Amino acid sequence: KGPNKVGYKGILQPFSDAIKLFSKEQVFPIYSNYISYYFSPIISFILSLMLWMLIPYYFNMISFNLGILFFLCCTSMGVYTVMVAGWSSNSNYSLLGGLRAVAQTISYEVSLALIMLSSIILIMDFNMMKFFIYQDLIWFFFLMMPLSMCWISSSLA
Numbered sequence: 776k777g778p779n780k781v782g783y784k785g786i787l788q789p790f791s792d793a794i795k796l797f798s799k800e801q802v803f804p805i806y807s808n809y810i811s812y813y814f815s816p817i818i819s820f821i822l823s824l825m826l827w828m829l830i831p832y833y834f835n836m837i838s839f840n841l842g843i844l845f846f847l848c849c850t851s852m853g854v855y856t857v858m859v860a861g862w863s864s865n866s867n868y869s870l871l872g873g874l875r876a877v878a879q880t881i882s883y884e885v886s887l888a889l890i891m892l893s894s895i896i897l898i899m900d901f902n903m904m905k906f907f908i909y910q911d912l913i914w915f916f917f918l919m920m921p922l923s924m925c926w927i928s929s930s931l932a
Contacts, residue, residue: 807865811860812863816860829842829903831907838902843903846903894915
């Protein structure tokens with residue numbers, strides 16, 4: 776069935792996908808390093824979940840003083856999981872693909888970090904709650920329009 780046919784308006788579709796995922800036959804590449812091959816996506820998922828604690832919600836006002844540095848560190852650690860995933864399959868093509876993805880990710884991370892540092896200069900703090908408070912009257916997107924366009928183009932790339 777299609778994604779809008781399972782349950783009421785497709786609400787049960789994620790559970791259907793999970794049942795399908797866990798019932799599929801597991802494929803083992805012959806010459807791969809099994810532990811690093813299977814744990815690199817898990818570590819990447821854990822790193823992406825760690826970034827959720829930085830988002831300033833109305834009901835959960837956690838003030839993490841070095842939130843932006845934590846964000847930059849967690850996003851840069853994702854490069855290593857891509858590199859290990861490409862290396863652990865013991866295939867030259869996947870290794871080259873992983874190295875290419877690492878080079879591309881690092882090059883865009885540098886531009887995004889420099890754009891983010893320019894907005895840090897405006898508030899003079901690494902706290903994400905300060906970003907939330909300082910953008911009450913005017914968003915930084917409109918205040919720094921040329922840099923915002925650079926941010927969007929780097930994010931889409």
